[in-house]
Amino acid sequence: MDMIEIDGSQGGGQLLRSALSLSLCTGIGFTVQGIRAMRRRPGLMRQHLTAVTAAARVGNARVEGATLGATTLRFEPGEVQAGDYHFAIGSAGSATLVLQTLLPALWQAPAPSRIRVEGGTHNPLAPSADFLDRCYLPALARLGVQAQLQLQRHGFFPAGGGELELEVQPCTALSACAFEQRGPLQAMEASVLVSGLAAGIGQRELDVLGRRLGVDTHPRHLQVVRPALGPGNVAAVTVRHGAHVELFDGHGERGLSAEQVGMRLADAVQAYLQGEACVGEHLSDQLLLPMALAGGGSFSTGQISAHLHSNARLIEKFLPVAFDWQPEGAHWRVNVLQ
Incomplete structure (x- = not known):
């Protein structure tokens, strides 16, 4: 089997999750050394381990090193099988990141699949369930992916306990798309979730927004x-906007007032509105893999993040594509080239 060697110290958990997705989609195995080596707590944590074991089950893979805290992993994929899957992280680790790891492989499967993941649904350092539902999946729909997300239970850090269910249909071919013009502004909608705290906190955030x-x-x-x-x-x-939807969120935390949460969120939204780029920072690096699988496409974004750069270089190891980005005024244009 072809094997790719990856330096895990050059990125965090996203590098590993992208490698798992790409391995399942291409049939190419990989070894990774130094997993999350630059993080305060290096190695596999529960959410990373769940992504590995879930990918192994979906892809009938052989895995070496899938243990908590491991910094080295070997992954040899088999044949991806559609099915009804259930995975539990066992912590407040992000359920959305596990879903994103499996989704590309399962839309390439010959039959529909359903995935249920228990864990965190709204984590400060991961895309929320709302982001997947309102922003990520609609963007994938433009490429031809049909997937529906259901939030069964909310799960917040640090308690967890949430559950997401994703249904995905087979997609025989992806369409190359351009996410360059967002179109005229149509609406802005605010929403606030409060769990185990005074409802007045959420109302104060709404008032600021x-x-x-x-x-x-x-x-x-x-x-x-x-x-x-x-x-x-x-x-x-x-x-x-007329041609694109973005979602921005802010998380309450100890020592941060409701007004500060609202102000930070408003700042992020206004920065996006004052620019001309179509795709926000978080969606930009998440679009790279599906666009590479489509064999082409482009998008405009406000900045080239470290996540986008490392993700692009990894994808180029697995797929016969190249990424190019060039400044265009105050934003960047990213192209997927064959």
Whole structure:
């Protein structure tokens, strides 16, 4: 079997998850050394280990080194099988990142699949369930991917306990797309989740967003999660343009006031609106893999993040594509080339 060697110290968990996705899609195995070597706690954590074991099960893979804290891993994929899968992280680790790891392989499978993952659904350092539902999956739909996400239970850091269910249909061929023009602004919508905390915290966040962005601050945009499995607070703003949707969110944390959460979120939204780029920072690196599998495409984005750069270089190891990015005024244009 062809094997690719990866230096895991050049990225975090995303590098490993991308390698798993690419391995399942291409049938090429890999070894990775120094997994998360530059992190405060190096090696595989629970959410990374769940992604590895889930990928191994979906792809009938042989794996060496799949243990907590491991810094070396060998992954030899077999044949991907559609099916009904259930995985539990066992912590507040991100369920959305596990879903994103498996999704590309399963849309290439010959039959529909359903995946249920238990863990965190709204984590500060991962795309939220709302981001997947309102931003990521609609972008994939333009490429031809049909997938539907259901939030069964909310799970916040550090308690976890959430559950997501994803159904994905086979996709025989992806379409190369251009995400370069977002079109005219159509609407902005704010929403706030509060779990195990006073509802007034969420209303204060809505009030800040109303003053800064002009969004509706009616209490119907505030959802109190019951039963509360643990404390949690997330404020989100969905920005709908004619040709693209982006979602920005901010997480409450100890020592940070509701007003500060709202102000930081409003700053991020306004920075996007004042620019001309179509794709936000977080979606930009997540689009690279599906666009590479499509064999082409382009998008405009406000900056070239470290995640985007490392992800692009990894994808080029597995697929016969190259990525090129060039500045265009105040933003960048990213192209997928064959």
